[in-house]
Amino acid sequence: MIYILSAILFSAGQIIAGWVFFALSSVILIFNYIFIKSELLKLENMVKTAKEKDFTPKYVYPGLSEFNRLGIATSELIESLGKLREIRRLREQEFITILNAMDMPVFIVDQEGRLIVHNKASKSFMRIAQDEPSVKYYYEILRYEELIAFIKEAIVSESQREEKLEIEDSVFEAISFPFISRSEKFTLFLLEDVTVIERVAKMEREFISSVSHELRTPISVIKGALEIIESEKLIKKNGEKFLSAIKENSERMENLVSDLAKFNELEVWKKPLEQEIDFSSTVKRIYETFLQSAKGKNLDFKLNCEEGVFIKGDLFLIEELIRNLVNNAIRYTESGSVELAVYVNVFATLQVKDTGPGIPERDISYLFEPFFRVENSRSRVGGGSGLGLAISKRIIDLHKGKISVESKIGEGSKFTVQLILLRKIN
Structure with missing residues (x-):
């Protein structure tokens, strides 16, 4: 009987101990839940206040718990974000101050056509009241079709552009600069009044x-x-x-x-540049007209011309360009050779190479200025108006091409012209 009673009491004790353990565990879990929820609410409140642009809250909790360390780290992060935001605000303020100090209209447009930033000169130009909201669409404000078309093309092309626009009684040099900020695309526009210059x-x-x-x-x-x-x-x-x-x-x-x-x-050239020109045949024809001049100076006059190179432009201007470059090469070369080459390298390329006196490096950047003359024996040979290369550069610019010069004193010069290729027939 005693053994049975002892067994019953032992079992009851185990049951009571189990319930006590369960109760204590539940209390601990509830306490931890309340504690964790409280700490998470603190962190949530810190993040919410930061989202509302309040970067001052501090996380305070006595002890060395993991939540305390996490809270302190979060607080420091929010403080750092606040400092960065203040730096950014000051820089934006400096940027706006600089823009407003400029007397030319400057404004920034996003891909949707919204005016994101515009200075005081822009507001005056667009006739926007100073207290009006900043974000508007440029095509709702501007009244000038030429400028609207320029802005639209610049946004679509995402490339730097320059164009002269006649607006009312004034002439403006319109310039666009595309850029990316925080993964968004924008375009900055400047309008310089060049009426007096024009x-x-x-x-x-x-x-x-x-x-x-x-x-x-x-x-x-x-x-x-x-x-x-x-x-x-x-x-x-x-x-x-x-x-x-x-x-x-x-x-x-x-x-x-x-x-x-x-x-x-x-x-003031305004004629269309739409003629289809056989560039190879044009160069060959002009080469033949200079054969006698080169022969008269005992020069080795060579032509290396790829066939079937076509460009678009004005034939008269292209002939003038080729003649100017070939004439210069023969005029300034007293002995040796003059070489002409036509080839395709993405562009339709013309190269004129001579063994003349060469051009000093300091003078190369001024070669295409009107009336500029090189200060060496080259300028004393054969006269010339001083306008040939300036005319050539203008022709190349009209055809949206490029020209480069390589030269060494005593060795000669090489002029390379790159024009937009229409097609190549093999």
Whole structure:
């Protein structure tokens, strides 16, 4: 009986101990749940306040629990974000201050056409009230079709563009710069008022045109008189040298006037550049016209031309470009060779290489400026108007091409022209 009673009591004790353990475990779990929930709520509140742009809250909890360390780390992270946000705010403020100090309209547009940033000059140009909201669509505000078309093309092409726009009675140089910020695409636009510059340029063109016209008549008279004198032999033998000098200089004046007129015409060129040009045949034809000139100087005149290279443009201008480069090469080369090459390397490429005196490196960047002359023996050979390369560069620019120069003193020069390839026929 005693044994049975002992067994019952032992079993009851085990049951009671189990229930006590279960109760204690439940209490601990409930306490941990409440504690964890409380700590998570603290962290959640910190993140919420940070989202509301309040970066000041501190996580405080006595002890060395893992939550305490996590809370302190989160608090420090939020503080760092606050500092970074303040730095960014100051930089944005500096940026806006700089933009507002500029007297030209500057504005930024996103891919959807929204005006994200615009300075005071832009607001005045677009006639936006200072207190109006910043975010508007450019096509809802602007009244100038040319500018709207320019902005639209710049956004779609995502490339840097420059274009002169006539807006009311003014001329603006419109420039676009695409960029990416925080994975979003934007385009910055600048509008520079170049009305005064354009008026001065127009006066210059009119002056050149007038001078060219006025000089042509007396030059024609001088040339005509000289031809009559020569044909009727009205000058003695010892005066032939003087007569030759007059003729040579009158021709030089005529070339100068002709180049001035060409340069002036190219400055305002508006004719379409839509002709399909057999570039290979054009170069070969011009090469043949210079054979006698090269032979007269005992130069080795070579042509290496790929067949079937076609471009689009104006044939007259392309011929002028080729003639200018070949003429320069032959004129300034006293001995050795002049080589012409046409080949395709993504572009339709023309290369003119000579063994002339070469060009100093310091002068290469100025070669295409009007009336610039190289300060060596090259400038003293054969005269010239000083406009040939400026005309060539303008022709290349009109055809959206490129030109590069490589040269060494005493070894010669190489001019490489790259034009947009229309097609290549094999």
